[in-house]
Amino acid sequence: MIEITNLTKRYGKYIVFKDLNISFPTNKFTLITGPNGSGKTTLLKCLLGLEKYTGIIKFSNKSIYDILDEVQVVYDNCPLYANLSGYQNINSLGNNLLNQVEELLPKIHIDKKMLDNKVKNMSFGQRKKLGFILALAQKPKYLLLDEMTNGIDYESLLQISDILKNSDQLMTIIAIGHSLEFYSPLVDHLVIIKNNTVVSQEEIKCSGGGLVDLYKQNI
CATH class of the missing domain: 3.40.50.300 (P-loop containing nucleotide triphosphate hydrolases)
Structure with a gap:
């Protein structure tokens, strides 16, 4: 609680x-x-x-x-690295998250090809969905x-x-x-x-x- x-x-x-x-x-x-x-x-x-x-x-x-390692936040304006691709943002977090992220992608209609794009070229909604998936993939307690x-x-x-x-x-x-x-x-x-x-x-x-x-x- x-x-x-x-x-x-x-x-x-x-x-x-x-x-x-x-x-x-x-x-x-x-x-x-x-x-x-x-x-x-x-x-x-x-x-x-x-x-x-x-x-x-x-x-x-x-x-x-x-x-702190048990808490994940999805901010309204997700703080991702704008000049890195989706894949690079995933890898920057370590913890071998790529497999977990790729399992979640189809559940929210994100094409793997989108992760090749730099975050700054993604729409606001795409960035938000990526932030959401990154948070879930880390299996937080909160x-x-x-x-x-x-x-x-x-x-x-x-x-x-x-x-x-x-x-x-x-x-x-x-x-x-x-x-x-x-x-x-x-x-x-x-x-x-x-x-x-x-x-x-x-x-x-x-x-x-x-x-x-x-x-x-x-x-």
């Missing part, structure tokens, strides 16, 4: 969060959603240790710095998704959804996003942020049914 206790985050005098408390269940899919500017991305950065804050964040009673649906075509989203459905029993997944229709079949736990605080935490049953209604009730 990931536990956030009394998290306070400020930028100067501006308070983003004050005494925030959230728990993310193990091997479940949690969606963090809310209006633009409510602090969702800042919360993700705090989870990853990329922002200074006061309070406690523990991953199964461990610090993020103790489990997978964090930042606006996963941005820039992805509908058919690929259906395939990504199928992959995530089969992965959430093997890893703890936390997603930030607004596409409630996409996340509905996936979500076990919903966190809604508004006015820089958590206004709702709900355990979701029946394959995410009622996400839209829950959102409307709290926003």
